[in-house]
Amino acid sequence: MKRLATRGALVAVAGIVFTGLAVHPGATADPAGCVLVGTVGTPEIGADPSTAGLEAFSPATATLPDQIYFRTSTETFNRRWSFTARDGNIYVKEAATHGGWRSMPLPGCLAGNIAGVSADDDEVLAVDRDGRFYTLDHALSAPKDWNWSTRYGTPLWTGPGNTLPPGTLDWTWSVLSANEDHVWRDAVGNNHPVGLAKVSHVFALTDGGTRIRYVDPWLPVDHSYEVGMPAGGRFRAVALSTSGSTSLVVNRHGDLYTRLYDFDISGADKVFFRYSYEDQPGLREAADMLSERIDVGTAAIALPAPDWLRQPKVPGEITNRISIHKTGIGSDARELRVEGASDGRTGYWTKQLTADEWSFVATDQPLTGERLANTANDRSVDPSVAASPYSYAGRSPAGWTATVESFDIANSPTPLRVDFGNGVGLELILHTVDALRQTPQPAGLTGQARHFDGTIEVPVNVSNSGAAQPGPIRDFLAGALGGRRFTDFGVDVTDRDFRIDGLGVTLARTP
Structure with missing residues (x-):
């Protein structure tokens, strides 16, 4: 959820000891003896462009790839840094360099217990072997500024923590921010400013690939919110990647879809935003969140929210290793990548979100994803996924x-x-x-x-x-x-x- 909260107000709230919070079964809470406060969820106050603090991290002894090309749940990157989870630990390097990995020092309750990691914007989310969330803040700054938090959930990202939903097949961390994205575009083409407190979600592919649940750190500690699937809900995905609230999914036939969607974009946050199903001809785009909320002369957020967009078929061999990441300002600034092969070489197929065609980038690295059929015809509707029984x-x-x-x-x-x-x-x-x-x-x-x-x-x-x-x-x-x-x-x-x-x-x- 986007918020106008100030850093001082949120820190004050975080200092309160909350008791008696309702927690949904299966979505608990702090691991025993591990409560990390951190700064995540508070507005950013600037980033240090140096690498100060990195020199204190020990050089990695594990065998790691020279470069990370995909944002997955074990290998990931943002604009500045690459991260990978191996053998219960997290390793980091500058994203622009080849090699140079270092071992990230972790709090005692995390060390040796990491099962996955996903970075987006200035935040990194890690999960332990029990699926619990740990969030690192200031991930676009120097390592000296990094810190961890176990806080997650209402109120105001100060809740007792959360976990991946049961039966998660794939998951990803997503952050839409004022600093990096500035604006996002609604279904009728109007741009809207991103709030100062950003929109951060875990997106999880569950129920055999037929549901996507999103877990917002400002909302209750449960697994109740969902993103509808393509093809009227009758799509079965085999992989998911999300960046800046734009999700990419693929099925076993190589059908690819993208969608811009989060809690605020959905139309649910009427406390902070103004929405409308009505046509709004001639209304100007608001300069900031407050103006958009109170000035009826500016365009409200158009509903319904943007739907899934079918992407063109990749013209070659592909796997289920997919990735999406930010490339600049605005919600259209996204690059899609799909692992695959072309003319006997391995690498990845890539295109910008709104581009019509894919191009191939050779890396000559072994394919690690599961090969997909990638049929020429549209197989988006999965006959095994029945319509809702309600x-x-x-x-x-x-x-x-x-x-x-x-x-x-x-x-x-x-x-x-x-x-x-x-x-x-x-x-x-x-x-x-x-x-x-x-x-x-x-x-x-x-x-x-x-x-x-x-x-x-x-x-x-x-x-x-x-x-x-x-x-x-x-x-x-x-x-x-x-x-x-x-x-x-x-x-x-x-x-x-x-x-x-x-x-x-x-x-x-x-x-």
């Missing part, structure tokens, strides 16, 4: 009935059918955004109600022909929806019922 139907006190088919918490919008009898019906569009919460929520749909910020959209053809619609539809549009194209309603969903607040209707789960 469908609901019910009658309102006013007498009309409503139906929601295959509702998925992460894939929006959902068709909403309203029937008035005698063959008169109305097809609406229900947008849902997983709402801001500060207490833990189980993953998926359960008996615990899950609240969404809902918006009902009237299709343009219906809105433009309102006067010609049958009487029951005209009355519903004018009354229940107030004559608007977009109407906001709270939506509360369990695995048994589906309530649309404001419409006075609760739908029951159907077989």
Whole structure:
């Protein structure tokens, strides 16, 4: 989550001893005897461009590659440094040099216990053998400024810590920042300033490659938030990489997709941001976050959030070793890489995010990823991934009935059918955004109600022909929806019922 918090305010909060915090089972907490405060989550105050402190790190004795070309969960890089996790430890070198690895000194509870590492922007996230998170701050500065934290979760990144979700197949650390990215671009092409406190997430590929869960350090200690998958949720990924809130996924057939998405971009952070589904012609881009929040003469963040973008097929042999990293200012400044081979040489295929074609860079290093079929045809929809089983139907006190088919918490919008009898019906569009919460929520749909910020959209053809619609539809549009194209309603969903607040209707789960 982006925040306007000052360093002093956050440090003051971090000094409080929090007791009785609710922690969701399976998403705990500090390893015994290891509580590291650190500075992560506070605004950056400048970076030291030198290598001061690196000379104190012991030269590496492990056999390590001369260069790191991919951001994975064990080898990674940012603009200045490369990191790799080997044998429970972390090694570091300057990203621009070949070789020169040094062994990073670690706190006692981390030394020899590291299972993975991922860097983005000025932060590095490591996980131990139990999947617990440890975050290093100032990773674009000199090593003398680096420090570790076990803090993670509400309130204000001072929570007791978190872990990778159960069943994680692949994971990555992502940071979108004002210092490096400056702005990001919404679905209609407007740029929006990044907040001073950045947006930092762990993105984890779970459920056999069919779900992506993101774990925000400002949100509850759980694994409840998700990014919807490509192909309407029927995509099965074999690898994931994310940088600056832009995710790259690939399936076993070589179908590649990218998406710009995080908690703030999703539309959920209404405390700090202004969002709109409405057209906003002629409104100017805001110069800063505060102006965007309070000045209605500037463009709000357009919803729905940017969807998955299908990338062109790589014209050659590839593996599941994929990577995305930042190359400059703005959310389009991303380079994609896919390990592979061409004309008998090994290396990687690369393109800029918005480029039309891939090019090949030879490294002559052994291929370490799993080779993919890379079929010429589109195999994005995986027949083994069924549509969501959560469908609901019910009658309102006013007498009309409503139906929601295959509702998925992460894939929006959902068709909403309203029937008035005698063959008169109305097809609406229900947008849902997983709402801001500060207490833990189980993953998926359960008996615990899950609240969404809902918006009902009237299709343009219906809105433009309102006067010609049958009487029951005209009355519903004018009354229940107030004559608007977009109407906001709270939506509360369990695995048994589906309530649309404001419409006075609760739908029951159907077989």
